[in-house]
Each structure stands twice: as structure tokens, then as C-alpha cells.
Amino acid sequence: MTYLLTQLANGLSLGLILGLIAVGFVIVFTSTGVLNFAHGSVLLAGVYLVAVLHESLGFWFAALVGILGAALLAVLINAVLVRNLAESNPGTAAILMLGVDILLLTELTRRIGSDVKPLGAPWGADVVSVGGVTLPWSRAIAAAVALVVFGLLWYLFARTSAGVAMRAAAADGDTAALMGIRLSRTGAAGWALAGALAAVAGIFLASFPAPGVTPTLAVSAFAAIPAWVLGGFDSVVGAIVGGLVIGVVTALAVGYESELHFLGRGLGEVVPYAVMILVLLVRPSGLFGGKEAVRV
Template identity: 70%
Template structure:
């Protein structure tokens, strides 16, 4: 029983980290209509900045630099590339982001090489015990930070002019623009927010129990895509639900791999999120909490 509970808690805390990344996908998508395939690289970039800077300037200042760096890269990608697309349409933007991802990821991979860089998180490799359930402290901190981050997002989107403007821009860009909302500003805010969330998630993905920053982190950020799709493409609460579901699924499938292996094959934990995603898309093409498209033919 405690094994089961440990898996569930692990899955939920991992799921919360995934939901940070998924929320980044959703925010960029709603604010600029771009499927940001470079998001994984930005997650890696955030973690890499912390890993490189923390020995000299300490963990928290490094974290601050990483947040700014990731946000800045996002804003620059939007301002310099996405807004200057020759054929501005979602497919071209998605492929552009694949190109950005290739460049960023290749360069970061070259810099990291074969090493695994520790991020030097202050909670180290300690473990929190609840009765006979043990959970890495990093995961507990991650869960707390994620909850705070989503509370802040909720406040931003429902209580501030900027957030309401972003929602208006997402709902109907031209009309919002006529009402005096600057679309360039809401778009930049969206990309910056996504970058900040990515950097936070990157640090949690690379601190204990993970050994450190390695290029594969960008690929595990890909696992947030099913979470995003599951929740609905344009919904931040959906990203949380999707993240939790995907986190639980992969933790349970991986945790009980021994029992499942002869049915589903080895390594099904990596595939399970995508299988769940395809099934959900079949039943509900706009995800669990996404807004339905108006046109059906």
C-alpha cells in the first residue's frame, strides 16, 4: 500500500512540474497561436544557466538570471522570428520553432557534452518522510512552488489589467486591439511568462532524484505535450489537470512495470502519455478543458 502511495505522490509531484511546462505551451499558444516546439530547449536553457552560474554567484542569484534569461529568449524569439514569418500561419510557425529548437538544442548539447551538470539546489538529495512514505524534498518544494506559481497566474489572469488584456487578446485579437490592448505587449508577456515557467520547471526536472542537467531533459519536456493536449490547447487549468494525469499515468506505469511488462512490453512508461493523448484526442478533439472550435464540418 505504501508503495502505491509513494508512486501516487511521486506521480502527482512530477505531474505538477509537467503542468508548469504544459502551461507554458498553453500560454504561448493562446497569446500568439504558436505551437512552441522550442519549449523543451528553453526548459534546458533555464536549467543550464543555473548549473553553470551557481558555483560562482550562488543558487538563488543563478535562478534569477535563469528566469530572466529564459524569458528574454522567449521574447526575442517572438519579436525577431515569429512576428517576421514570411507566411504567417500556425503550421509555418510550428516548423519555425522546430528550427529554433534544433539550433538551441544543438548548441546546448555541444556545450554540455557528455557531462551531467548538477544544479546545486539547496535542498540537495534529502528526503521527506510521511510515515513510511519517502518523497525527495525537491519534489515537495516543486509541488509547493508550482501551486504558488499557478495561484500567481490565476491572480494575473483574473485580477490584473495585463492578464485580462491577455485573455481578451487570446479570445479575439483584432477586437482587443481596437479596444486599445497592445497585442505586441500581450504577446511578449505570454512568451516571457512561458520562459519563466520553463526555467522553474527545468530546475526541478534536473534536481534530485534526477542526476543533473543533460540534453535529454529537453526530451522529457516533450512529455508535457501530451499533458497540454490532454488539458485542452488553450486552457491553463487544463494544463494542471493534464499534467497531473500524465504524471500519475507515467509514475504508475513505470512503478508497476514488472507486472505490466509481459502485456505492454518494456519501457511502456515513456509511451503511456502519448497513448493516453491519442485516445483523448479521439474522444474529445479539443482536450478535457479546451474551448471547442466553432466550426464543425
């Protein structure tokens, strides 16, 4: 029973991290209509900055630079490559994002090389035990940070003029523009927010289970895509719930892989996509998505 609770706790913490990434997918999609397949490389770029700068700046300041750097990179991608293309041809914009992802990942892989770059996170490999349930400090802190971030996002979208403007632009861009809302500004803000969320999540993904920054971190981030699709393309709440579902399912699949050996190795890497497919067969729009997940 204790082992099961430990796996569930790890799954929930992983799910909150995936939820941060999935929310970034949702924000970009609802604000500009783009399927941002370069999200994983933006995440890796932010974490790479932390790994490179932590010795000279200290971890916390380096983390701030990495988060801001990822936000700026996302804004540049939108401004230079996407902004004038997404509205007229979202399919081409999605393909463009695949190309951007490949280029960024290739350059970052060249810079990182074959070494594992330490992140310099102060929590290291320490663990915390409560009632027999053991959880790495990095995952416990990640869960706490994610909950705080989700609370701040709620406040942003529900209580601030900037957040209301972003919601209005996502709901009906033409009407929002007639009301004086600058769609280019809200789109840039959405991309910046998504990039920052990706970097925050990436810091914790690079802390556990294998501490350090490697190019495979960008691939790991794509586990958030099933969470995004599962929750619904256009639902922030759905992205969080989808992240929790995928995180728990993945943790249980990895934790009980020996008992499920007849399903083959690497079950934890496959099961998120299997769950996503099963849910979409029953509910094509996802658990919380609108019937038509498109920006009007």
C-alpha cells in the first residue's frame, strides 16, 4: 500500500509539471491558433541557460534568466515567423513549428554535446518521507510551485485587465479588436507566458529522475502533448487535469512495469499516448475542450 501511495504521489507531482507545459500549449493555441510543436525546444533552451549560468550567477538568478530567456525566445518565434502566418494558414504554421523545433534542437544538441550539464539546483537528490511515502524534494517543490503558478494564472485571467483581454481575444478576435484590444500584443503575451511556463517545468524535469540537462529533455517535454489533447485543446483547466491523469498513469506504469512485463518494455513512454487515444475515441474534443477547438 505504501508503495502504491508513493507512486501516486510521484505521479501527481509529475502531472503538475506536465500541466505547466500543457497550459503553455493551450495559451498559445487559444491566443494565436498555432499548434506550437517548438515548445519542447523552447523549454530546453531555457533550462540550458540555467545550466550554463548557474556557476557564475547562482542558481536562483540563473533560473530567472532562463525563464526570461525562454519567454523572449517564444516571443521572437511568434514575431518573426508566426504572427503573419497563423491567421491565414494555421496548418502551414504548425509545419513551420516542426521545422523551428528541429533547428533549435539541433543547435542545442550541438552546444550540450554528449555530456550531462548539471543544473546546480539546491535541492539535489534529497528526498522527503511522510507517513512512509517517499518523494524527491525536487518533485515536492515542483508540486508546490505548480500550484502557486496555477493560482497566479487564475488571478491573471480572472482579475486583471491584461488577462481579460487575452481571454476576449481568444474567444472572439474580431470583436476584441473592434473593442480596442491589440491582438498582436495579446498574442505576444501568450507566447511569452507559455515560454516562461515551459522553462519552469523544464527546471524540475531536469532535476529528477536523472539530474542534469541533456537534449532528450526536449523529447521528455512532449509527454505533455497527450495531457494537452486529453484535457482539450482550448481548456486551461483541462490541461491541468490532463497532466495529472497522464502523470499518474505514467508513474503507475513505470512502478509496476515488472508485473506488466507481458506488455513489453518502455511501457511508461507509451501509455500516455494510449490513454490519449482511448479518450479521444470516446470524446474527440477532449475532456474539457469545446466541440470545435478552433480560434474564431
